[in-house]
Amino acid sequence: MYPKTIRKLIEIFSEFPGIGEKTATRFVFFLLKQKKEFLKKLIENLENLASQVKFCAFCKKTTEKEFLCEICENPTRDLTKLCLVSKEQDLEAIEKSGVFSGLYFIVGEISSVSQKELEKINIEEIRERIKNPKKFGVFANFKEIILAFDFTVKGRTLSIFIEKKIKDLPVKISKLAMGLPLGGELEYSDEETLKSAFEKRE
Structure with a gap:
């Protein structure tokens, strides 16, 4: 059985549209092979996605x-x-x-x-x-x-x-x-x- 952190990430990726458990697992192990700089950049952009991206009041398009x-x-x-x-x-x-x-x-x-x-x-x-x-x-x-x-x-x-x-x-x-x-x-x-x-x- 995979460690808890890996299992949790597999669960999260599996929630993506069209992504099953096998593909989600490949995503996680791809990330494990990346340098820390890549992971830091990914985390930074995910945080920006949550904090900076909003929805337009009229059309509902994403915007900053x-x-x-x-x-x-x-x-x-x-x-x-x-x-x-x-x-x-x-x-x-x-x-x-x-x-x-x-x-x-x-x-x-x-x-x-x-x-x-x-x-x-x-x-x-x-x-x-x-x-x-x-x-x-x-x-x-x-x-x-x-x-x-x-x-x-x-x-x-x-x-x-x-x-x-x-x-x-x-x-x-x-x-x-x-x-x-x-x-x-x-x-x-x-x-x-x-x-x-x-x-x-x-």
């Missing part, structure tokens, strides 16, 4: 700023468009493509298409950001809401669910065009595919 992230506080962004995404990795992929210059809101992910999972999505948070962005420090006047979710069963279900919940608001609701392949995830889409999906949205 006190209130709004770099995107939400940028006055040159298009303050008439709001793009809803499931996770920050999708936001980063869209930003990298350069096809969208509006603001974002990260609604969260669902693990299945059950009603119970869908009800975990805080619809009121979405509606408040559309109706009253100034409440969150953003002086926007949204005219278009873009539903940018994965072209998967979960993504399509989430898109339909949210659209039904906000369709009474005085804004245009659009979805990405079928530039993404069926089953495709935004996070892994190339820039040209994302550009096409945004430009041909309807």
Whole structure:
């Protein structure tokens, strides 16, 4: 049996998404082989992660700023468009493509298409950001809401669910065009595919 400290670290790494006990064990023994300088640097950055990284008051993107992230506080962004995404990795992929210059809101992910999972999505948070962005420090006047979710069963279900919940608001609701392949995830889409999906949205 491994020493207690090693067992505890294996347990912690096993909690990471997609990481089983065997992979977690390899992580621990990899760390054991590293120089102390590497471990000190790792510990320092983990401490910084806990103490310095926050979530933007408007879009929920990670930031080291006190209130709004770099995107939400940028006055040159298009303050008439709001793009809803499931996770920050999708936001980063869209930003990298350069096809969208509006603001974002990260609604969260669902693990299945059950009603119970869908009800975990805080619809009121979405509606408040559309109706009253100034409440969150953003002086926007949204005219278009873009539903940018994965072209998967979960993504399509989430898109339909949210659209039904906000369709009474005085804004245009659009979805990405079928530039993404069926089953495709935004996070892994190339820039040209994302550009096409945004430009041909309807």
